[in-house]
Amino acid sequence: MQKHVIDPKSVPGWGIDADPQNDPTYPMKPNRTDVEQQGYTWERPTQQPADVEVLHSIERPNLSAVFGTASPPVGLSGMIRRWAFRWSENEYNHWLPLILADRVNVVEGIIEDIAHGKFPNIWKEKGYNASWKHDRTGLVLRLAAFTAVAGGLVLWLSADGGKKKAKRQKHYRGAYYEE
Amino acid sequence: MLAMDYRGPKRVRAVQKPMPEIKHPEDAIVKVTRSCICGSDLHLYNGNVPDTRVGTTFGHEFIGEVVEVGSEVTKLKVGDMVLVPFNIACGRCSFCQQGLFGNCHESNPMATAVGGIFGYSHTAGGFHGGQAEYVRVPYANFGPTVIPEGMDPDDAVLLTDVVPTGYQAAEMAGIQPGDTVVVFGAGPVGIMAARCAWLFGAGRVIVLDHVDYRLEFVKHYAPAEVYNFKTDMQDPVLFLKKQTDWLGADCVIDAVGAEAAGDVLQTITGRKLLVQAGSATAVHWAINSVKKGGIVSIVGVYGPTDNLVPIGNVLNKGLTLRANQASVKRLLPRLIEHVQNGVIRPKELITHRIPLEEVADGYRLFSDKLDNCIKPVLVMDSAR
Structure with a gap:
């Protein structure tokens, strides 16, 4: 722990933007106007044409004058997103499906890569070159832990599968003998 | 391209x-x-x-x-x-x-x-x-x-982004000359918020984080008193109360947002399971360590759903929360x-x-x- 007392007046620029009016009663809107009282009446900028599918919040009546056209909704993730946009931003039915759609979209991305004859370079995409250079031990430990968990899971599932298979065979044998 | x-x-x-x-x-x-x-x-x-x-x-x-x-x-x-x-x-x-x-x-x-x-x-x-x-x-x-x-x-x-966001964090904190300002987070925005707190007349600027090299940087850059919440204390809120004559800081800035470390429950629910919109550790500490009637300024980014924050303390302490994108x-x-x-x-x-x-x-x-x-x-x- 370090106590490091600083004389405020020794700090360059101390107090040059001090504003005694800025207390909790002071409005944060720098320009107080009544324009919001007039509702959605301002002169709108030219509307950008929608040349791709754009989902918009149902908490507004229209598209904003400009919008992004990155990654329009496609595939299964797109279907989930379209469903999510039937609900307002106030609803979990809006946000939780969007998170699900994001995860589905990741799988779609991998399939798309493979369909284009390109297998994703996970090592490079995860930036492991940087980890290898600056935190080799941490990376090795992380990968070892992942391998151990994944390997353990595979072993457990295969052992469990074996047990189930044996149980099934026993059941069939029992059925045969009973006949 | x-x-x-x-x-x-x-x-x-x-x-x-x-x-x-x-x-x-x-x-x-x-x-x-x-x-x-x-x-x-x-x-x-x-x-x-x-x-x-x-x-x-x-x-x-x-x-x-x-x-x-x-x-x-x-x-x-x-x-x-x-x-x-x-x-x-x-x-x-x-x-x-x-x-x-x-x-x-x-x-x-x-x-x-x-x-x-x-x-x-x-x-x-x-x-x-x-x-x-x-x-x-x-x-x-x-x-x-x-x-x-x-x-x-x-x-x-x-x-x-960095400079305006740090500056607006200090502006929204409503700093009065001589105030004690606590900044949670020594990332680029936290560093800038600590620096700008002085421009609004702060009397004391304290920065908490758990990354020593960043604390060392802000200590000289802002400048600021710096503490590592993992090694210098058990409970950051109690620590800050002791540092401020048991009353709490006048203004507290959350410059961390959804990726905050420091609380297991918040980390698991906010960062791993995503059942809340990120880990709300910093804003939780901010609400609890600011003085009664004080201001919490939030520029750390959270998701659009809900977070676990002690809203009852906001009421009981008469706090003002100010937040916005810069x-x-x-x-x-x-x-x-x-x-x-x-x-x-x-x-x-x-x-x-x-x-x-x-x-x-x-x-x-x-x-x-x-x-x-x-x-x-x-x-x-x-x-x-």
Whole structure:
């Protein structure tokens, strides 16, 4: 722990933007106007044409004058997103499906890569070159832990599968003998 | 053109993408020369922001040269070097008219709670960002600002977000001369908030984080008293009470947001299981460590759903919560002045320069705080 007392007046620029009016009663809107009282009446900028599918919040009546056209909704993730946009931003039915759609979209991305004859370079995409250079031990430990968990899971599932298979065979044998 | 490409949580790459096009008469196309990776990009990188679609380019802190303008652009011309505020604002809606340029109503159809932001998911408008060789910039008559003659490009690129966000954090804290200001988080925005707290007349500035090299940096840069909440104390709130005559700090700034460490329950529910909109540890501590009647200023970014915060204490202590995305365009004139006069020295925050081709390594470096990284900037081929 370090106590490091600083004389405020020794700090360059101390107090040059001090504003005694800025207390909790002071409005944060720098320009107080009544324009919001007039509702959605301002002169709108030219509307950008929608040349791709754009989902918009149902908490507004229209598209904003400009919008992004990155990654329009496609595939299964797109279907989930379209469903999510039937609900307002106030609803979990809006946000939780969007998170699900994001995860589905990741799988779609991998399939798309493979369909284009390109297998994703996970090592490079995860930036492991940087980890290898600056935190080799941490990376090795992380990968070892992942391998151990994944390997353990595979072993457990295969052992469990074996047990189930044996149980099934026993059941069939029992059925045969009973006949 | 070469551009960053999001493929899923903690997976990004640089790929060739089509050149951006003018989609609206007030658009400009900017050839990017520098583009930072921001702490809030890590929320996207970690997959914590809903509607972050595969194939999107991130990046909301960038500068560059105007190479094309739409038919209604009158205030910029081809060849201008511009810094582009991270928020996209029309300048005409009722929110923009009140100076709330981070809350524009004409730049994001996908959500009404936030205005458009470059490269920040479809929840923030679905725009491709500036971690690319070229980017489409809407409302070019209003947002982009010509970089003043002689200004260092490294200073200019940090004026697009880090400096205004840190400054507005201090502004929203309502600092009165002599106040004790606590800043949670010693990332680039926390560092800048601590520095700017002095400009508003703070009497004492305390920064808490758990990364020693960042605390060491802010200790000299701001300057500030610094403490590591993992090694210097058991309970940050109790510690801060003891540091402030048992009353609490006058103003507390949350400059951390959704990726906060320090509380197991918050970390598991907010960062691992995603059952809340990120880990709310910093804002939780802020509410509990500010004095009665004090102000909590929030610039740390959280997701759009819910968080576990002690709202009952906000009521019982009579607190004021102030929060917003920085209104960059409003603050720029004053901040340019501060940079030109040497009052704020943004470029000192930049620790790493990374070619766009190695963007994945940049994200990993920043996310895992490797190699004493404070602020990485992607430098495009044309600017090297």
